[in-house]
Amino acid sequence: MNFNNIDKQIIITQAGEGNTQINNFPSLPPQLQTNPFTPPQPRKGGLFGREEELEKLHQLLQSGKNVCVVSGMGGVGKTGLVREYANLTECTSFFTGGVYYIDARDRQNMAAEIIALTKWRFKAELPADLSTQQMVKACWQAWKGQTENVLLILDDVSGLAENIKTYLPPTDLVSMRLLMTSRETPDKRIAEKLELQVLSEAAAVDLLASIIGQSRVDQEPEQAKLLCYELGYLPLALELVAYYLDDEDYQDLSLLAMRGKLQEKVKHPSLSPEQVPGGMQAQRGLQAAFDLSWDELKPEAKHLACVLGAFAASPVYWGFVTRIYQQLQGESFNEDNLKDRWLKSLRKLHLVITVEENIYNLHLLIHDYFSQQFKQHSDYSQIKQVYCNVFVDIAGDVEQSSNLETFNLIEPHLKKMIAWRKSNENTQLAYSLNQLALLYESQGRYNDAELLYLQSLDISKRQRGADHPLVASSLNNLAGIYESQGRYNDAELLYLQSLDIRKCQLDNDHPDIATSLNNLALLYKLQGRYNDAESLFLQSLDIRKRQFVADYSDVAQSLNNLAELYTLQGNYNEAEPLYLQSLDISKHQLGNDHPNVATSLNNLAELYRLQGRYNDAEPLYLQSSEIRKCQLGADHPDIAQSLNNLALLYYLQGNYNEAEPLYLQSLEIWKRQLDAEHPNVATGLNNLAVLYEVQGRYNEAEPLFLQSLDIRKRQLGAEHPDVADSLNNLAELYRNQGRYNDAETLYLQSLEIWKRQLGTDHPDVAQSLNNLALLYHSQGRYNDAEPLYLQSLEIRKRQLGADHPSVATSLNNLALLYESQGKYSEAEDLAQQALAIYQNRLGNQHPNTQNAAVTVKLLYVMGLLHCNKETLISILQALAQQANFPALNTETALTLLEMIESNPEHLSSIREYLQQQTEASDSDT
Known part of the structure; x- marks a missing residue:
């Protein structure tokens, strides 16, 4: 049995308000789930002559x-x-x-x-x-x-x-x-x-025959050879002409007549090889094939081809095309015509290739040809303007949870719109840069995102002046990047600048001021500056209540964030009603099945988990997960969050076999949807490693801790507080393995990072001091351990309050140290204090409360029996075996200790047994 209370970092992903506000437009492709690097399928029918x-x-x-x-x-x-x-x-x-x-x-x-x-x-x-x-x-x-x-x-x-x-x-x-x-x-x-050279004559003819049919080639074999020659034996040109001939309108067209059509398109008096070099001959034949296919198209299909030519040379999601046409044609737009007639005619001539449902691609040379036709089209300026307008809107759809495939479908086209707009700097360009930055942020590409946010900020300043509210928004978003990277001082400076601008330019009760206060409060919460954070959260909540009706969703968000703060402070009784209010508002405003309701349920469940109210927490986690599955799909990152939190609940209940598959599912979703290097993946690896560690599966835990540490170092920087978490957890593994020197090095590194990044009075610093003290305690270095336990205790009292559960942890660990030193009276007093806090804040059924109760009973019975802890635990193990208890756990230990304490006969017989053991030992000596 281990009655020590150790601070281990298991990460819970909760949803506070984000720092970047985005609009919601239903225009993005669904979240795809395939491997984005799978090779495309080869040409149907195979290759010829290769x-x-x-x-x-x-x-x-x-x-x-x-x-x-x-x-x-x-x-x-x-x-x-x-x-x-x-x-x-x-x-x-x-x-x-x-x-x-x-x-x-x-x-x-x-x-x-x-x-x-x-x-x-x-x-x-x-x-x-x-x-x-x-x-x-x-x-x-x-x-x-x-x-x-x-x-x-x-x-x-x-x-x-x-x-x-x-x-x-x-x-x-x-x-x-x-x-x-x-x-x-x-x-x-x-x-x-x-x-790679052009096809041989025989292979070129075979390719032609595979599309138009062998019988047509057999009818005009020499004309087929000449046609292939005039097309330069290029597969792309041959395919375009063959699909042209295969069209139902031209199935009676002879190959000789087809040659005549091509010759009309070639801008040269002769096609003879003596006068035209082979490479140029091939390219001219290809150009002629393009022109021929183009002439075959109806004006509407040509218009669609020009719209596709406006896109970047990358796969195109059909939903983007329809949005452009909705703006171009207004009420007269008919999607069935656009797709079933004009897109179909492009596909029929093999000018457009289907990648998968609603995603299309063009051969690069065809894209270049369409682009040239687009530039010459009479609607060029209008199409270009609408393309830019649509992608400004699409930019507003960008989410911080966008997966890699969604990123690849948006990024090249959004970049093209920005390139077109760069010559005309305005607020729309600044907004587009901001949203592209958010897209990069979704992939953890913080350096790319920072550069774009800075460009957006610079344009906003030049266009509107340094004190404009748009500049405040840019500063806010840039601060969010710095916060994600753990650059808290840089983030604070920008948040304060943003807040000052908004206070000067906007009414005191403006919603944007509430947002600034909220975001600054979230930063202070991360830094452990809880009093500062509480004041700002309350100000933000007050503004939102005055600006909106009391059940508005922003009010629900403020209530949630304040509740999270109180949860961190251990003020669970204050947090619960706020979570419940937030949940009720979200249900009333958004409906019972909205993802925000799922978030509220998740956070309330998290509170109950911390209180040890596991039976209350589990159904809420499950409800949250079901809503998210129905609304977001089974592979959404928020589902991973739900699985992670439910797994943690089972872990704390000791249901390790139920926890492990949920951790693994959560981890796989994060890997697929957010990239293998995303910080959430590091969280998933960390939590799975913690599970393996508690099961004694040290060889499996260590590589996961190391992977988590590496991701955090690469993505967040070596000085980020999350890196300190990883170092702390790896140190804890080494301590459990008896690798004390390795553990000490990592504990010290972790402590120094937390001190530098969060200040010497942060609760995480207290945790680090506690764990380092625990290491020294394990090594018998009691004089080194005591001052660290005391420092940890003092920080927690100052920052969290004298009745916080973490204060009880420090008191309990200090009591165990004094017990090891034989200071039983001092130890029992501290253990009683710890138990009283746990009972008051967590209730009698919480595992920490029960562990503390065991510590108090152990110390008391040790005093009655005048023995040390090791001797008493041996007695308890023997009694448990006699009573046929399956194991000596917290519950059975309490039962046996109370039995010894309350039963004079048991107490007397154990004393007599101990006396006999002592006399026997003296006799042997």
């Missing part, structure tokens, strides 16, 4: 160099080749560690793509203070732990000559193969090269 190239590519990827580039002109089929290869059995059998695909076109920062993949694959973060080049090196270092062969495909890389060296894997990364496609030729010293 058998030798596929075999050669497979051989090159097994050669000495770990980089290979497939090069060739646009339209020659490089993308088709690598996609075909990625789906071959020979490829997947050899690269058993996985095949990953990144569409690199229109991506200016290849390093960011490699970093994103690495973070997703290993569910881990990189240190935020590294340069981009250092981050790429760290990525390759992470892949060295992958023993199975891995293939990474970067498709359509530009700037190969200038950029390749910055993101090449090191030569000693033997399990990795990097396969790129590019129109440029690489340096043969650093990469294997497969230069």
Whole structure:
């Protein structure tokens, strides 16, 4: 039995008010759940005439160099080749560690793509203070732990000559193969090269026949050959022309007539090979195929093609297209026509490719062609303006919980809108930059987010002046980034500036002032400045009550945040009615099934958990989880929060087998939806490690603690308080393993971080002092332990109040130290104080109360029997065995101690037994 009370950091994710306010528009794609790096499916029907190239590519990827580039002109089929290869059995059998695909076109920062993949694959973060080049090196270092062969495909890389060296894997990364496609030729010293040529005549004819039918080719074999020649034997050009011929309106068109149509499109008097170089011939044939397909389109389909050309060269979510048309056409907009007629006509001619339901893509060359047509369209300015307006609205949909796939569908198009708007600096541009920053923040890309927030702030200042409310909003959002990074002093300065501007420019009761007060209070709560936080929370609540009716949702939010503060202070009786009020308002305003109601239920359950009211907490956690599943989907990050908190409840009840699968489910959801390097993933790893530790599964716990620590260091910085939490928990593991020197080093590091970041009087500093004292206590270094226990106790009294449960923990641990030193009278007095606090604040059924009751009874009975603790516990174990108790736990220990205390016969017989033992020992001596 262990009657010590130890402060262990198990992280609970609660929902206070966020720092960035966003609008809600139902325009974003649903949260996707697939692997965002899965290679796309190959061309239906396979490739023609590429058998030798596929075999050669497979051989090159097994050669000495770990980089290979497939090069060739646009339209020659490089993308088709690598996609075909990625789906071959020979490829997947050899690269058993996985095949990953990144569409690199229109991506200016290849390093960011490699970093994103690495973070997703290993569910881990990189240190935020590294340069981009250092981050790429760290990525390759992470892949060295992958023993199975891995293939990474970067498709359509530009700037190969200038950029390749910055993101090449090191030569000693033997399990990795990097396969790129590019129109440029690489340096043969650093990469294997497969230069893809145009198709042979026979393969080109076979490709044509596979689409239009062999019978049409057989009717005009020579014309088929000439047609393929005039198209330069390029697969893309051949496919476009073949799908044109396959259209029901042209199935009777001869190949000779088709050649005539193409010749009209080529802007040159002759197509003879003597007069036109082969490469130019191929490109002119491709241009002619584009023009021919374009002429086939109705004006409405051409208009849609121009709208698609306005997007960035990345996959397009159909919902974005329909929003543009809703603004362009107003009430006359007919989505059925747009999709079932005009989109269908583009797909029929193979100009648009379906990636998956409601997500479409264009070949890069087709995208370029559509873009050129867009620039020449009479509606160019109108389409461009509406595109920008729509993406300003879409920017408002960005959530801090956006997953990686959602990020990839929004980011390139939002960046294009911003690029268009940069020449006209205004508040809309500042807002768009702010929302793109929020998108980066959702992926933990704090450095990218900070840069954009700073740009937004700078524009707002220039456009509106340094004292404008919009500037206050920018300062608020930038402060939120600094708060997330643990840069509390920087955050406080900006929050105060934001608050000052709002106080000067707005009425005293303006809602934005309430928001500023609330956010500053949240920061002070993190810093342990509870009195300052309470004052601000109350001011914010008062404004919201005056501005809105008493049951408005912002009032519910303020009540929730104040309740969280009181919970941290151990003022549970004050917190409960506030949580209940917040819950009632949310239900009344939003309905019983709203996600905010789920949050309120979760937080109330958390209060009951802290009070040891486990039976009250469990149904609330379950209700919260069910609402979130119904409203948000089973894979939403908030579901992970619910599973995590329910797992913690089961952990505290000792139901370890029920807790573990919930922790694992929670962790997997966070990894899939938020990236493997997200701080929430670090929380999930930490909590799972704590569970394994208490089960004695130390070898499983340690790597999880280390992973959690690494993520926090990379994402939050080495000085973040969460890093101190991880160091503390790892130290606790080492203490339990008897690795005292390792534990002491980590405890001291943790203590120093908390002191520097939070101040010497923060409750977390008290926790660190307590745990370091516990280590010294375990080592018998009583003189070192006592002053630390006393410092911890004094901080907790000052910061939390003399009757806080953490004060009781300090009193209890100090009592156990005095007991170890034989100071039984002092120990019993402190233990009684601890028990009284626990009974008053937590109730008699709470585990801490029962443990404290055991400590008090132990000390009292030790005094009656004049024996030490070890002797008394041995007696209790013997009595438990005689009474057929299954184990000596808290409940049975209390029962036996009360029996000894209250029964003179038992007391007398035990005294007699102890006397006999003493005499026997003296006789032996």
